[in-house]
Amino acid sequence: MIMMVLNKNKLKKIILSVIAAVVILGGVVFALNKNSSTSTFNLFDAAELPYDRGTKENSGYVALTCNVDLGWETEYVESILETLKKEDVNITFNVTGKWAEKNKDILLKMKKEGHEIGNHGYKHLDYAKLSYDENLEQIRTSKKIIEDVIEENTKFFQAPAGSFGEGTIKAAKELGYTSIKWDIDTIDWKYREQPDVIINRVKNKEMKDSSIILMHPTNATTKCLDDIIKIVRDKGLKPGKLSDVFIVE
Numbered sequence: 132m133i134m135m136v137l138n139k140n141k142l143k144k145i146i147l148s149v150i151a152a153v154v155i156l157g158g159v160v161f162a163l164n165k166n167s168s169t170s171t172f173n174l175f176d177a178a179e180l181p182y183d184r185g186t187k188e189n190s191g192y193v194a195l196t197c198n199v200d201l202g203w204e205t206e207y208v209e210s211i212l213e214t215l216k217k218e219d220v221n222i223t224f225n226v227t228g229k230w231a232e233k234n235k236d237i238l239l240k241m242k243k244e245g246h247e248i249g250n251h252g253y254k255h256l257d258y259a260k261l262s263y264d265e266n267l268e269q270i271r272t273s274k275k276i277i278e279d280v281i282e283e284n285t286k287f288f289q290a291p292a293g294s295f296g297e298g299t300i301k302a303a304k305e306l307g308y309t310s311i312k313w314d315i316d317t318i319d320w321k322y323r324e325q326p327d328v329i330i331n332r333v334k335n336k337e338m339k340d341s342s343i344i345l346m347h348p349t350n351a352t353t354k355c356l357d358d359i360i361k362i363v364r365d366k367g368l369k370p371g372k373l374s375d376v377f378i379v380e
Contacts, residue, residue, distance in 0.1 A: 181295050181310035185341030185376025192375040193363045195222035197346045199230055200255045204348035208237055211348055214356045223373040225249035225289045228273030235280050242281040247372040249287040250274055258290040263298030270302050287311050287373050309379055313345040319352045326355035333362050341376040
C-alpha cells in the first residue's frame with residue numbers, strides 16, 4: 132500500500148513536470164513567432180541588407196559620397212571637383228546611367244581625377260517598388276553605360292533615395308555589387324541655398340570610423356564642402372571613398 136502511494140505521488144510529479152515543460156515551451160514558441168512576425172527585415176532574409184557604414188575596422192576614413200542623378204545638379208559638379216582637388220580628397224560619385232549617357236566628359240573627368248564611380252541605377256525611380264527583373268534591368272543597364280565610359284568595374288550600388296526592396300538587393304548582389312546607404316545625410320537637396328544648415332547637421336551627427344556621408348551637387352554643397360572635409364579631419368579621420376571603408380573582393 133505504501134509503495135502504491137509513493138508510485139502515485141511520483142507519477143503525479145512527473146505529470147505536473149511534463150505539463151509545466153509543455154507550457155514553457157509553448158510560451159517560447161509563441162514569443163519567437165511573435166517577434167519574427169513583427170520583424171522589419173523578413174523580406175531580406177535571403178539577401179544582404181545595404182550597409183549604412185563601412186565594413187573595415189579602424190579604417191581611419193569617413194566615406195564621402197555624392198549622388199548625381201536628376202540632371203539639375205550638373206552645373207555644380209565642376210565646382211565640387213575643384214574643391215576636392217584643392218583639398219586633395221578623392222570621394223565616390225554615385226551616378227545614374229541616364230546622367231552618365233549625357234555627361235560622359237564629366238564622368239570621365241571624375242575618374243581621371245582619382246574619384247570612385249558607383250552605380251545609382253539607370254533612372255531615378257523608387258526601386259523598392261520595382262520587381263526583381265525591373266531592378267536587374269535598371270542596374271545592369273547603368274552598369275554597362277558607366278563602365279563603357281570609365282573602363283573600370285563599378286563595385287558599389289546605391290538605390291535612389293536609399294529605397295531598397297528585396298528585388299533591389301538581390302539584383303545588385305547578382306551583378307556583383309555591395310549595396311550601400313549612409314549614416315550621415317546632409318539633406319543638401321532640401322537646403323540647396325543654406326550651407327550653414329548643412330554644416331550644423333554634419334557637426335551634430337555621430338560621426339564614426341567608416342561612416343558614410345551623403346551629399347548631392349547643390350549650390351549650398353559647393354559652399355560648404357570644405358567645411359565638411361574639415362569636420363571629418365577634426366575628428367581625427369580622413370575623408371575618402373567607399374573603397375576606403377569597405378572590404379571588397
